[in-house]
Every structure is written in structure tokens, then in C-alpha cells.
Amino acid sequence: MNMNMNMKPVRVGLLGIGTVGGGTYQVLARNHGEITRRAGRPIEIVMVADKDLARAREVTGGRTQITDDAFAVVNDPDIDVIVELIGGCTVARELVLKALNNGKHVVTANKALIATHGNAIFAAASKRGVMVGFEAAVAGGIPIIKVMREALTANRIQWLAGIINGTCNFILTEMRNHGRDFKAALADAQQRGYAEADPTFDIEGVDAAHKLTILAALAFGIPLQFDKVHVEGITQVAREDVAYAGALGYRVKLLGLARRRPEGIEMRVHPTLIPETRLIANVDGVMNAVVVRGDAVGPLLFYGAGAGAQPTASAVVADLVDVARSMSARPEHRVPHLAFQPDAVADVPILPVDKIESAYYLRITALDRPGVLADISRILADRDISIEAIRQPEPAEGQQQVPVIILTQRVMEQSINEAIKHLESLQSVQGPIVRLRVETLA
Amino acid sequence: MNMNMNMKPVRVGLLGIGTVGGGTYQVLARNHGEITRRAGRPIEIVMVADKDLARAREVTGGRTQITDDAFAVVNDPDIDVIVELIGGCTVARELVLKALNNGKHVVTANKALIATHGNAIFAAASKRGVMVGFEAAVAGGIPIIKVMREALTANRIQWLAGIINGTCNFILTEMRNHGRDFKAALADAQQRGYAEADPTFDIEGVDAAHKLTILAALAFGIPLQFDKVHVEGITQVAREDVAYAGALGYRVKLLGLARRRPEGIEMRVHPTLIPETRLIANVDGVMNAVVVRGDAVGPLLFYGAGAGAQPTASAVVADLVDVARSMSARPEHRVPHLAFQPDAVADVPILPVDKIESAYYLRITALDRPGVLADISRILADRDISIEAIRQPEPAEGQQQVPVIILTQRVMEQSINEAIKHLESLQSVQGPIVRLRVETLA
Numbered sequence: 001m002n003m004n005m006n007m008k009p010v011r012v013g014l015l016g017i018g019t020v021g022g023g024t025y026q027v028l029a030r031n032h033g034e035i036t037r038r039a040g041r042p043i044e045i046v047m048v049a050d051k052d053l054a055r056a057r058e059v060t061g062g063r064t065q066i067t068d069d070a071f072a073v074v075n076d077p078d079i080d081v082i083v084e085l086i087g088g089c090t091v092a093r094e095l096v097l098k099a100l101n102n103g104k105h106v107v108t109a110n111k112a113l114i115a116t117h118g119n120a121i122f123a124a125a126s127k128r129g130v131m132v133g134f135e136a137a138v139a140g141g142i143p144i145i146k147v148m149r150e151a152l153t154a155n156r157i158q159w160l161a162g163i164i165n166g167t168c169n170f171i172l173t174e175m176r177n178h179g180r181d182f183k184a185a186l187a188d189a190q191q192r193g194y195a196e197a198d199p200t201f202d203i204e205g206v207d208a209a210h211k212l213t214i215l216a217a218l219a220f221g222i223p224l225q226f227d228k229v230h231v232e233g234i235t236q237v238a239r240e241d242v243a244y245a246g247a248l249g250y251r252v253k254l255l256g257l258a259r260r261r262p263e264g265i266e267m268r269v270h271p272t273l274i275p276e277t278r279l280i281a282n283v284d285g286v287m288n289a290v291v292v293r294g295d296a297v298g299p300l301l302f303y304g305a306g307a308g309a310q311p312t313a314s315a316v317v318a319d320l321v322d323v324a325r326s327m328s329a330r331p332e333h334r335v336p337h338l339a340f341q342p343d344a345v346a347d348v349p350i351l352p353v354d355k356i357e358s359a360y361y362l363r364i365t366a367l368d369r370p371g372v373l374a375d376i377s378r379i380l381a382d383r384d385i386s387i388e389a390i391r392q393p394e395p396a397e398g399q400q401q402v403p404v405i406i407l408t409q410r411v412m413e414q415s416i417n418e419a420i421k422h423l424e425s426l427q428s429v430q431g432p433i434v435r436l437r438v439e440t441l442a
Numbered sequence: 443m444n445m446n447m448n449m450k451p452v453r454v455g456l457l458g459i460g461t462v463g464g465g466t467y468q469v470l471a472r473n474h475g476e477i478t479r480r481a482g483r484p485i486e487i488v489m490v491a492d493k494d495l496a497r498a499r500e501v502t503g504g505r506t507q508i509t510d511d512a513f514a515v516v517n518d519p520d521i522d523v524i525v526e527l528i529g530g531c532t533v534a535r536e537l538v539l540k541a542l543n544n545g546k547h548v549v550t551a552n553k554a555l556i557a558t559h560g561n562a563i564f565a566a567a568s569k570r571g572v573m574v575g576f577e578a579a580v581a582g583g584i585p586i587i588k589v590m591r592e593a594l595t596a597n598r599i600q601w602l603a604g605i606i607n608g609t610c611n612f613i614l615t616e617m618r619n620h621g622r623d624f625k626a627a628l629a630d631a632q633q634r635g636y637a638e639a640d641p642t643f644d645i646e647g648v649d650a651a652h653k654l655t656i657l658a659a660l661a662f663g664i665p666l667q668f669d670k671v672h673v674e675g676i677t678q679v680a681r682e683d684v685a686y687a688g689a690l691g692y693r694v695k696l697l698g699l700a701r702r703r704p705e706g707i708e709m710r711v712h713p714t715l716i717p718e719t720r721l722i723a724n725v726d727g728v729m730n731a732v733v734v735r736g737d738a739v740g741p742l743l744f745y746g747a748g749a750g751a752q753p754t755a756s757a758v759v760a761d762l763v764d765v766a767r768s769m770s771a772r773p774e775h776r777v778p779h780l781a782f783q784p785d786a787v788a789d790v791p792i793l794p795v796d797k798i799e800s801a802y803y804l805r806i807t808a809l810d811r812p813g814v815l816a817d818i819s820r821i822l823a824d825r826d827i828s829i830e831a832i833r834q835p836e837p838a839e840g841q842q843q844v845p846v847i848i849l850t851q852r853v854m855e856q857s858i859n860e861a862i863k864h865l866e867s868l869q870s871v872q873g874p875i876v877r878l879r880v881e882t883l884a
Contacts, residue, residue: 027596027738037663037786038595040774135593141739143593150592151577151585153480154469156758221479279721279745296469297583297756300746303721304739314739317596329771332482344479 006259007041008325013073013104016085017050020109020136021236022059023309024083024248024316035317036259039324043317045083048074051062081323083316084108093117100124100132105327107319109136109312115210118217118224122337129331133319134345138211139164139288141311143318148292149339155294157219159259161441164211166197166286166306168234168254172271173284176246181239182214194286204233205254205269212256216267219258219292221340222348225267226265232270241363241434244405245273248389250361250438251281257439266356273361273438279303279439291441299441354414359388362406362416364423368395372428376404379422383415401430407438449483452766452855455515455546455613457537459492462551462578463749464501466525466758467657477759481766485759487525491515501737516541522767523757526550535559542566542574547769549761551578551754557652560659560666562780571773575761580653581606581730583753584746585760590660590734591781597736599661601701603883606653608748609637609644609729610676610696614713615726618688623681636728646675647696647711654698658709661700661734662790663782667709670792674712683805683876686847690831692803693723693879699881706791708798715803716882721745721882733883741883796856801830801880804858806846806865808873810837818846821864825857849880 014021025045028035036042049070050056056066061064067073074082074095082099086092089112096113099106101124108114114121114134125132135145139162163169167189174185186203189195201207213226234254244251250273259266274281279301283289288306293299305311326334336342366372373392380387395402408416420433452785456463467487470477478484491512492498509515516524516537524541528534534555536555541548543566548701550556556563556576577587581604605611609631616627628645631637643649651671659666676696684694692715701708716723721743725731735741747753748812768776778784783854808814815834828851837844850858862875 023738024845031596031598031737034598034663037782037788039776040778040783095537142742143589146588146593147585150764151588151760152756153477153763154756155472156473156476209775221476279724282721282724294756295473296465296752296759298585298747298750298753300744302742302744304742310738311740314594314736317738318593321595322592325777326768326771329768329775330776333768333771335767336480336482341482346479 005288009042009044010320010327011078011080012043012045012083012320013076013079014045014083014085015070015073016047016087017048018085019058019309020312020316021085024085025059025315027310027313027317035321039321041324043320043324045300046079047073047076060433068102070095071098074102074104079104080327081105081107081320083320084110089113089116090360100128100130103128103130105131105323107133107316107323109316111137111207111210111214113402115213115224118214122342125337127343131323131326131334132337133322134214135319135321136312136315138214139290140306140308141303141314142288142290142306143315144215144290144302145218147302150336152292152294152297155296157260158293158295159257159281160219160290160292161255161439162212162215162255162290163196163253163280163283163288164256164290164306165202165208165254166288167199168208169283169288170194170286171203172234172237172242172254175237175239175242179243182235182237198380201403205231208254208269210302212258212267212269215256215290216258216265218339220260220265220348221338221344221346222265223345223434225350228267228350230268230270231264231312234271237271238434241436244363244403245361248405248407249276249393250274251276253281255439261351262359264351265312266351268353268356271436273436275440278441280331354417356413357410358413359438360408360416361436361438362408362420364404364406365401365430366404367428367430368400368402369428373404375426375428376406376423379417380408383419385411385415385419392439446856451486452762452769453520453522454485454487454525454762455489455491455518455521455523456487456525456527456668457512457515458500458529459490459501460527461494461751462758463527463808465755466527467501469752469755469759477763478711481763483766485762485766488521489515489518491876512537513540516544516546522547522769523547523549523762525762526552526674531555538563539566542570542572545570545572547765549758549765551758553649553652553656554580557655557666560656562871564784567779568784573765573768573776574779575765577761578754578757579628580656581732582746582748582750583756584730584732584744584748585757586657586661586732587660589744590657591777594734594736594739597738600735600737601699602657602661602732602734603697603722603881604654604657604732605695605722605725605730606698606732606748607644607650607696608730609641610650611725611730612636612728613645614676614679614684614694614696617679617681617684618693621681621685624677624679645677647673650696650698650711652699654709654711657698658700658707660781662702662707663780663786663788664707664790665787667792669673670709672710672712672795677714679713680876681880686805686845687803690833690847690849692716693718693719694878695723696722697881703793703799705797707791707796708793710795710798713878715878717882720883734869776777796859797853800855800883801852802850802858803878803880804850804862805876806848807843808846809870809872810842810844811870815846817868817870818848818865822850822861825861827853827857827861
């Protein structure tokens with residue numbers, strides 16, 4: 001392996017040595033030989049910046065220069081690549097832009113930053129002819145960014161759907177397997193370290209929406225448009241709906257879904273019923289999975305750990321190897337940041353949520369009297385909403401209210417919302433109707 | 443999209459316009475705009491060679507020059523890339539080597555050729571500084587070659603296991619779902635076009651072994667060594683073993699398996715019991731899937747269509763885009779053919795099959811008399827073989843022989859073979875013992 005002698009190492013500055021930063025440092029050290037055999041040259045972290053100098057010292061064991069001034073790292077002329085693992089969109093954004101303007105390549109795991117400032121960041125990178133790697137920003141260790149950018153280039157992508165938030169998937173799995181309600185399952189997730197003390201970003205679907213924004217841009221050749229994603233979290237998912245869905249052969253998952261329609265593109269994150277016969281419906285706990293359907297290849301599924309120090313480090317280091325392999329190639333020969341050439345990004349409209357198409361699960365609380373089903377069926381039929389299945393569990397003895405579960409066929413969301421408004425005005429219907437979307441992913 | 447005007451098209455010569463060749467031609471034509479938006483330049487098939495000129499004329503519709511002389515194509519100085527879709531190791535090998543020596547890049551779906559002549563082919567390519575793409579050679583539309591070469595570069599790969607032959611998976615799925623025996627399921631597969639008239643290569647595991655050879659080289663940085671793969675097909679899998687395995691919570695799949703052990707590397711293809719709780723156990727019909735376990739990323743699963751005109755074309759065209767993106771880059775910056783730099787390929791020993799470690803399923807036909815289980819247990823215990831589960835289905839009325847089903851814990855294959863020899867010598871044991879390997883893939 002005499003190449004190691006001849007090839008100049010890639011000099012990396014690491015910003016942030018918390019969970020993922022520590023994992024990245026460890027993986028690069030542990031697999032140094034194996035990585036060099038692949039990359040053709042050593043990849044070396046030469047400087048680490050972290051506010052917590054004690055932690056930085058502990059992880060690096062005194063083998064790497066440390067500093068609490070991240071700007072000193074991005075301004076160091078001896079550094080080729082910056083790995084940004086600080087997170088957030090304030091200091092991280094400044095540092096990334098500064099690094100790019102200084103002509104350094106950047107690798108980041110920062111989904112919020114890419115989803116909300118990616119267009120500007122990639123423009124800055126292109127201007128200086130440097131690369132931004134962000135494999136770790138979506139689905140942790142699953143190489144979905146590489147797949148979308150490089151492996152599906154023959155295809156017109158029809159849709160993609162992902163379980164891309166491990167916290168939500170853990171909570172929904174617990175609700176199903178142990179009949180827990182949302183709050184109890186969240187508390188369990190927090191105790192196990194799968195949910196943060198403030199879990200808002202995860203359980204409200206914001207984190208999944210960041211990731212979906214990125215995947216949709218790569219799939220359809222559109223700009224990053226986080227503000228156009230329709231986002232619903234899982235806080236309103238009731239234990240009984242998970243159970244009723246199960247009885248009908250469905251699992252409830254928080255899906256990020258992007259679909260090409262003739263009128264435009266759907267981008268949405270929400271709890272979704274999926275038939276249990278689909279592989280993705282059986283992705284449980286904190287694991288992630290993404291299904292992509294291309295017109296040539298058909299459906300593909302990619303499954304793995306969506307978070308964690310070492311899986312995320314696997315993605316960060318893969319990006320570093322890609323940079324090492326192509327940093328001396330001419331910029332126009334590199335893989336474009338958003339899969340399509342920058343001047344070939346298309347301005348396809350993103351559909352508002354009332355124009356999406358989906359099948360629906362409805363739970364209607366009705367008085368147990370004759371004619372209720374006839375009334376409900378008529379209102380749906382009047383709007384051309386076909387019923388796929390209808391279930392009316394026996395009411396408990398003496399109970400006046402019964403749940404009516406309805407699965408509809410695909411229809412425009414506007415229609416179902418109008419039907420729901422009408423149904424809720426029926427005297428025999430009590431309180432609000434629960435509505436969940438159903439996707440067969442066929 | 444003014445780049446299209448400025449960028450010279452990539453000129454492709456297509457050898458063989460059968461199923462996959464026809465699919466490739468169609469995908470490139472249908473998605474020409476989308477592909478160009480990604481690749482940054484048009485990819486154009488400028489010449490097609492096929493012995494069947496009438497078919498070539500029909501598929502190309504007179505829009506492309508056709509010839510029945512493939513050597514004229516590989517010798518044409520105006521062609522940049524040769525796509526070899528003829529198959530086999532005779533003419534195809536000559537054509538590929540000729541094309542490489544002429545300084546042309548090659549894209550091929552030919553697993554037999556890569557598995558058995560890949561080392562020489564890659565050496566010839568490196569000598570001339572050209573690329574060989576072979577994504578379509580393994581698992582059809584699943585981008586497993588790209589993943590192994592580029593996405594897992596941070597990891598020390600521990601093992602990989604794949605359902606990489608759709609014909610066998612269809613047959614085994616039929617046997618399980620409909621209680622068919624092997625012959626009936628094979629006939630069904632042939633009728634549906636999932637198995638060839640002479641299905642030997644598929645059902646004897648040779649095709650899967652070709653693919654495993656390639657995956658193992660990419661995973662461990664070893665040369666291609668097809669002749670060292672232990673290969674067993676599915677012709678001996680009995681209907682009742684599929685059923686007994688099912689009752690124990692296992693599915694029988696033809697797996698290609700490569701595992702790193704301290705003593706060396708295991709490479710083997712054989713019918714395997716997998717716990718039904720694993721996602722890969724639920725990959726049915728003609729679909730393929732590969733699980734890879736890296737030390738950082740943990741287990742990843744990749745699922746999709748393993749064959750067919752359009753899915754395979756998806757992989758061929760992805761390789762063409764990769765070539766288009768990097769053909770003008772300096773050769774040493776490109777991704778190495780076998781994932782590791784050529785001078786970093788390691789000479790790790792491949793273990794003979796009696797040195798592999800596995801758990802085992804045994805079906806022993808025994809006389810229904812007291813003491814049989816005690817005899818069996820003692821023989822296993824004498825060789826330190828621990829029993830995981832034992833089942834003795836009730837014999838039919840008046841029947842003297844009963845099946846005894848045993849699941850063992852992991853043990854070296856040599857030990858189980860010795861134990862079987864001993865067990866078969868027992869007077870109470872009738873006829874040969876059925877032995878299948880069990881992998882939990884944990």
C-alpha cells in the first residue's frame with residue numbers, strides 16, 4: 001500500500017464533537033486503514049472546535065489540536081474540508097458559508113440548515129467550485145442521498161415515502177405493540193433517550209419535513225421548499241385508531257411523502273395508515289426506511305438506522321471519502337448537489353394540501369340508531385367518494401354511541417373535508433370526526 | 443438548459459438488444475430529458491449490434507444505426523462507451539477486452555463475466571485508464587454495487603446476505619404459500635417466464651454465486667474468487683421442510699452469504715432458514731434484497747426488483763450517467779472498480795465449507811420408540827452442539843417412523859457433519875438426515 005506514502009492526506013476540521021462528532025472521530029480512527037484502502041489517501045482530522053474543551057480533550061485524547069473558536073478552523077488555510085456537526089441555523093450557517101467562501105469543501109449532518117438555507121449554500125459552493133456533502137442529513141446511516149443523486153438517474157421518480165423520524169416511529173410502535181397512548185409512549189421514548197426533553201421538532205413532524213424537503217428536491221429536480229411542505233405530527237394520534245387500523249390490516253406510521261402528479265407535486269408529512277403487507281409497514285422502533293418508486297426500476301426500499309452516533313458517522317465519513325475521491329476533479333464533473341444540474345432545476349408547482357389525493361380512514365362517533373349508516377353512505381356517495389370498507393364494532397352494553405370506521409378509496413382532500421363538514425352536521429353524529437390518510441404505496 | 447447545446451453527447455455503442463438491451467434503449471429514449479438534466483450532457487446510443495437485425499430494427503425503429511458485427515462497434519473510434527448485454531463468457535469477454543484496449547469505457551450486466559474474468563478485465567481497464575460499470579450485474583435495479591463501493595466506505599463490513607436470485611425466491615415462495623413441491627413450483631415459474639427452459643444456473647445456485655463473488659470482493663477488499671464459493675441450490679429442498687420451518691417461525695430462502703471471521707472469509711450460497719421476524723424473510727416472489735452489516739452503520743437492507751428489462755436498464759443507465767459524469771476526470775480520482783484501491787486488495791483466506799459456522803435445522807426420521815431423543819441428544823452433547831429447539835410432531839396412526847426436528851445453536855460445520863454421521867448409524871434412525879443451515883442475521 002505504498003500509495004499512502006505518496007498521497008497527501010485530506011485535512012479535515014471538525015466543528016462540534018458531541019454525539020455525532022464523537023462518533024465520526026472514533027470511526028475515522030478505528031477504521032483508518034480500511035478507509036484509506038478505499039479512498040486512496042488518508043483522511044485526517046487535524047483540528048476540532050467545540051465550546052466544551054474538556055469533552056473535546058477527552059474524545060481526542062490529546063491526539064488532535066482543539067479550540068473553542070470554530071471560526072479559527074474555517075479560516076485555517078491548511079484545512080481542506082470542514083465537517084459541521086454543530087446543528088441549528090445560526091452559527092452553523094455562518095460557519096458553513098464562511099468555509100465555502102474560503103474555498104473549503106463542507107460535510108454536514110444538518111437537515112434544518114440544508115432544508116431551509118440549502119439553495120443559498122449550494123449556490124455559494126458552486127461559485128467557489130467546492131462540494132457540500134449532506135448524506136447524514138437524511139435517514140442517518142441509510143445512503144439515501146447518494147441513491148437519489150446517483151443511482152436512480154435513469155428514472156422519472158413517481159413518488160417516495162419515508163419513515164424518517166425514529167422518535168415518532170418508536171412512539172407509534174409502542175402504541176401499537178403495548179396499547180399505550182401517545183403520552184405514555186413519549187415518556188418511554190424520553191426515558192430511553194430516543195426523544196429529547198423538548199420533543200417538539202420530532203413529534204410535530206418538523207424534523208421529518210426537513211428531510212422530506214431534501215428528498216423531494218433530489219427526486220424531482222425542484223428547489224428546496226421547506227415552507228411548502230404540509231406538516232402534521234403524531235400528537236393527535238389516538239390509541240384506539242392505532243388499534244382499529246390494526247384490526248383492518250394497517251399500521252400507522254409517520255410518513256414523509258412526495259408524489260408527482262400531473263398538476264404538480266405533493267409534499268406532506270403526516271400519520272398514515274399503510275397495509276401491513278408492505279415491507280415498510282413492518283419497519284419498527286427507531287429504525288428508518290425510505291421507499292422510492294422510479295418509472296423504470298419500480299419500487300425500491302432502503303432500511304437502516306436513522307440516527308445514532310455511529311450510523312450517522314458512517315454517512316459523514318462516506319461523504320468525506322467522496323470528497324477525497326473527487327476534490328481534484330473539475331467541478332463540472334462532480335455529482336450535482338441536488339441531483340440535477342443547477343441550471344436544470346425545474347419550477348414545478350407544489351400542490352396545496354386540499355388538492356392532494358389520498359385514501360382516508362374516518363372514525364365517526366354516531367348514535368346507535370337505524371339509518372345512520374345510510375345517511376353517512378349517502379353523503380359520501382354524493383361527493384363521489386367510494387367506500388373501501390366499513391366497520392361498526394359492537395357497542396358496549398347500554399352504550400348509546402358507537403364508532404363507525406370507514407376506509408375510502410382515493411379522492412381529493414377537498415372532497416373528504418367537505419364530506420366531513422357535512423357528516424359532522426348530522427344529528428346522529430357526535431363530536432368531531434377523526435380523519436387519517438391511507439396510502440397503499442402500490 | 444443551455445448546457446445541452448454546449449456539452450458534447452456521450453456516444454454509446456449497444457451490444458445486444460434483447461430483453462435488457464431493449465429496455466435500456468427504451469429508458470434512454472423515454473427519459474432523455476430527465477437523464478440529461480442529471481448527467482449534464484446527453485447520452486446517445488449511436489450504434490446497435492445484434493445478430494437478430496430484424497429485432498434490432500424493430501426496437502430502434504430505424505432511428506439508430508444497426509449492425510450484426512459487434513466488433514465493428516467496439517472498433518469504431520467515434521464511440522465513447524460500450525454497453526455489453528450479450529451475456530456469457532466467450533464473445534462477450536473478447537468484445538469487452540477489445541473495447542477496453544481501444545480505450546472505451548464499458549458498462550455491462552454480465553455477472554458471469556465479472557465474477558469469473560473480472561480481475562483481468564479491471565486490470566485491462568486500469569491499464570488504459572477507462573471505467574467498467576457493472577451495477578446491473580447484481581440484484582438488477584437495486585443499486586447495491588454503488589452502495590458497497592461508495593456509501594459504506596466508513597465501515598468495516600462484518601457480513602452481507604442476499605436474496606439475489608429471483609427464480610429461486612419465486613419457487614421457494616410458492617412452496618411455502620401453496621404447499622407445492624419443488625418440481626411443481628419450478629414448472630409454474632417456467633410458465634410465467636420467471637425460469638428458463640434450462641433453469642440449471644438459477645436453481646443450482648450458480649447465478650447467485652456469481653453475484654455473491656462480486657459482493658464479497660467489494661465488501662472485504664479481496665479479489666474475485668468464484669471458484670471458492672460453496673454453492674448449493676434449491677433442488678433438494680423438500681416441501682415438508684419448508685412447512686416444518688414455517689411452524690417453527692422460519693422462512694426458507696436461497697441466501698448468498700459472505701462473512702468475515704477471524705480465521706478468514708466465508709462465501710456460500712445455500713437454502714437457509716431465516717426467522718420470519720426479519721424483514722428479509724418477508725421478501726417474496728421474484729423480488730431481491732441484500733442486507734449488509736457494517737461495524738459503524740449496523741444492518742442496512744436494500745430491496746427491489748432483481749431482474750426484468752426496465753429495472754436492469756435502470757442500473758445500466760445509472761452506470762452510463764456515472765461514466766458521463768466522470769469520464770473526463772483523472773482515473774485516479776474515480777471510484778475503484780472493486781471498492782478498494784487496486785494496490786490495497788488483500789489476500790484474506792477463504793474458509794472451506796467444513797470450517798464455516800452456522801446454526802442448523804435437522805430433520806431426523808426415527809422409529810417411534812422410547813430412548814430415541816435421549817440417544818440423539820447425547821450424540822449432539824458429546825460434540826458440544828447445543829440444542830435451540832426440538833419438535834416431534836405426532837406420528838400418524840399406526841406409523842412407526844416419526845420426524846424429529848432439531849434446531850441447533852451455532853457450531854462449526856465439521857462438528858455437525860460428524861454428529862450426523864454418528865446419528866445416521868443409530869439403529870433407531872432411518873435413512874439420511876436432512877440438514878439445512880439457519881442464519882438469524884442478527
